[in-house]
Amino acid sequence: MPELPEVETVRKGLVTLVQDKTVAEVIVRWPKIIESPAVDTFCQKLIGQVINDIARRGKFLIFEFTDFDLISHLRMEGKYEYTPKNTEAPVDKHTHVIFKFTDGSQLSYHDVRKFGRMALVEKGQYPFYKGIKQLGPEPVEEEFSLQAFEKKLQHSSSLIKPLLLNQKVVAGLGNIYADEVLWLAKIHPQQPARTLTKKEAESLHQAIIAILAKAVRAGGTTIRSYKNALGEAGFFQVSLNVYGKTGEPCPRCETPIKKIKVAQRGTHFCPHCQKLKRRKLS
Known part of the structure; x- marks a missing residue:
C-alpha cells in the first residue's frame, strides 16, 4: 500500500x-x-x-x-x-x-x-x-505534538508496531516506515507502547518526522507496482535499513536483520539494536 x-x-x-x-x-x-x-x-x-x-x-x-x-x-x-x-x-x-x-x-x-x-x-x-x-496529526514538526504522542503511548495497551499503524495516532505511517522508524529509534516492534521511557518516546517521535521527511524528498519507496503520477519509481528503497532486508547485516551493528510477524504484519528489525525490554506495565 x-x-x-x-x-x-x-x-x-x-x-x-x-x-x-x-x-x-x-x-x-x-x-x-x-x-x-x-x-x-x-x-x-x-x-x-x-x-x-x-x-x-x-x-x-x-x-x-x-x-x-x-x-x-x-x-x-x-x-x-x-x-x-x-x-x-x-x-x-x-x-x-x-x-x-x-x-x-x-x-x-x-x-x-x-x-x-x-x-x-x-x-x-x-x-x-x-x-x-478520525486521522491523527500529520507527521511534521508543526502538527505532531510530542506531548500528545507521549500521552497516547501511555494510555495504550497495544504493542508499539501496531500502534504506529493506527492512523488515529499519526497519519500516513504504514508497514515499511513503521519498521524504519523503530529501527532508527532502537525500539523493538513488540515493545508494549506504554512501557516506553520518555527518552524512547522522544527518539521515536523524532524518527517518525525524520524518516517520513527523508522519504518524501526521495519520492517514496518502490515496492512492487508503486510509481508516482509521472510514471517514475521512488528512490527511498536505497535508503531502507531493515524493511525487506531479512538476513542482511544491520547498518549499525552488522547483526543479521530478522523478520517476524507482529499483528499479522511482516516486521523487520535488528535483534541486537532493538532489544525487547522487560518492564512492568503501568
Whole structure:
C-alpha cells in the first residue's frame, strides 16, 4: 500500500499535470470505486469543473474542484496515469475511472485489485469525510505534538508496531516506515507502547518526522507496482535499513536483520539494536 511519502509524491506529480484543467467528461468503468454520490451524479457534477489544486491528508488525495472536493484513496495498488492531448490513451481491464479534459488530455485511474475508492463531497467538506475526520496529526514538526504522542503511548495497551499503524495516532505511517522508524529509534516492534521511557518516546517521535521527511524528498519507496503520477519509481528503497532486508547485516551493528510477524504484519528489525525490554506495565 502506498504510504504518506508515496501519496505526497503522487500529489506533487498530479499538480504539475492536471492543475487548472477543466473536466469535459467522466467515465466510470467499475462503479464500486465510487462511494458517493451515485455514479451518474458523480460523473454529471464534475463536468465543467476546474481542478484548482490537489491536497493530501494522511494517505488520502483531495482534488479541489471549483464547487466540489473529490476524495481519493489508492489503497493497495491504485495509481493515476496522465495522457497528453493528441495521444492515444491506454485502456485495459484495470482502467476504472477516466477523467477527460477540455484540452484533449485525460487522467485515468488504474487499480489491479479494485480496492481504491473515490467520493465527491461539497466544497470544503472533505475534513468531515468518515475516513479523514478520525486521522491523527500529520507527521511534521508543526502538527505532531510530542506531548500528545507521549500521552497516547501511555494510555495504550497495544504493542508499539501496531500502534504506529493506527492512523488515529499519526497519519500516513504504514508497514515499511513503521519498521524504519523503530529501527532508527532502537525500539523493538513488540515493545508494549506504554512501557516506553520518555527518552524512547522522544527518539521515536523524532524518527517518525525524520524518516517520513527523508522519504518524501526521495519520492517514496518502490515496492512492487508503486510509481508516482509521472510514471517514475521512488528512490527511498536505497535508503531502507531493515524493511525487506531479512538476513542482511544491520547498518549499525552488522547483526543479521530478522523478520517476524507482529499483528499479522511482516516486521523487520535488528535483534541486537532493538532489544525487547522487560518492564512492568503501568
